[in-house]
Amino acid sequence: xxxxxxxxxxxxxxxxxxxxxxxxxxxxxxxxxxxxxxxxxxxxxxxxxxxxxxxxxxxxxxxxxxxxxxxxxxxxxxxxxxxxxxxxxxxxxxxxxxxxxxxxxxxxxxxxxxxxxxxxxxxxxxxxxxxxxxxxxxxxxxxxxxxxxxxxxxxxxxxxxxxxxxxxxxxxxxxxxxxxxxxxxxxxxxxxxxxxxxxxxxxxxxxxxxxxxxxxxxxxxxxxxxxxxxxxxxxxxxxxxxxxxxxxxxxxxxxxxxxxxxxxxxxxxxxxx
DNA sequence: AGTCTAGCCTGGGAGC
DNA sequence: TGCTCCCAGGCTAGAC
Numbered sequence: 474x475x476x477x478x479x480x481x482x483x484x485x486x487x488x489x490x491x492x493x494x495x496x497x498x499x500x501x502x503x504x505x506x507x508x509x510x511x512x513x514x515x516x517x518x519x520x521x522x523x524x525x526x527x528x529x530x531x532x533x534x535x536x537x538x539x540x541x542x543x544x545x546x547x548x549x550x551x552x553x554x555x556x557x558x559x560x561x562x563x564x565x566x567x568x569x570x571x572x573x574x575x576x577x578x579x580x581x582x583x584x585x586x587x588x589x590x591x592x593x594x595x596x597x598x599x600x601x602x603x604x605x606x607x608x609x610x611x612x613x614x615x616x617x618x619x620x621x622x623x624x625x626x627x628x629x630x631x632x633x634x635x636x637x638x639x640x641x642x643x644x645x646x647x648x649x650x651x652x653x654x655x656x657x658x659x660x661x662x663x664x665x666x667x668x669x670x671x672x673x674x675x676x677x678x679x680x681x682x683x684x685x686x687x688x689x690x691x692x693x694x695x696x697x698x699x700x701x702x703x704x705x706x707x708x709x710x711x712x713x714x715x716x717x718x719x720x721x722x723x724x725x726x727x728x729x730x731x732x733x734x735x736x737x738x739x740x741x742x743x744x745x746x
Numbered sequence: 747a748g749t750c751t752a753g754c755c756t757g758g759g760a761g762c
Numbered sequence: 763t764g765c766t767c768c769c770a771g772g773c774t775a776g777a778c
Binding site for chain 1: 748749750751752754755756757
Binding site for chain 1: 769770771772773
């Protein structure tokens, strides 16, 4: 499922294949995919517009077109694919972008959670503000002291806190499990029981793991592939995610799995205190 | 105000 | 073989 490293990989792929190219037409196959404008209007509005560039905020992909923005969220199973011109689209391809160069991008999402949203340039700032996102974990604004200030009075388990996009943007279930394992901190430990030193350890491992995952092209758990249809390599480096019942890579104990806030938490009961 | 839960979705796997 | 049930989880709205 796309989290920050996977989203970043898609952004990089979009810039490399579509950056600067002119859209011939955009075709919507499933109207529910489109937000902020009717599918018909989006189709006419995008004709002959140049795809300037893509960027990322949290797990949102911001696509800058000549005259407006598109915001893409992949949610659980979304992907963007560089399709052959004569390739038959799958039933999960909800929109397609045809470029004058012959490039054809398919916006696919098996579970239909993902959305493509149309935003006018004068509205983009307020739209991003509405996302209510915390600092970017890989940027200099994500430091131990403000992070600790934000969580030190919270009754919530640190696992839930790290999944909260208001606290830090871009983390999902997989990377939070891995970050807490590397940090040696129990996912059940409450925010108010985390001291500054532990907050520092979490911040450090967050940056490390995300940077490493980006260098591996993200993780491919079930559906995720990059723009070129290739899977990531990070899933081969997980220490805890999806490994319940297997041996801890550090101490050899049996890894456990428990439900937290409706999601599976994977952890080592001995290494994580 | 802070925290929690249901609902959105579909395919794949387990169990019978 | 074929059916049913359960699970995966990011985000939002609404409840507590």
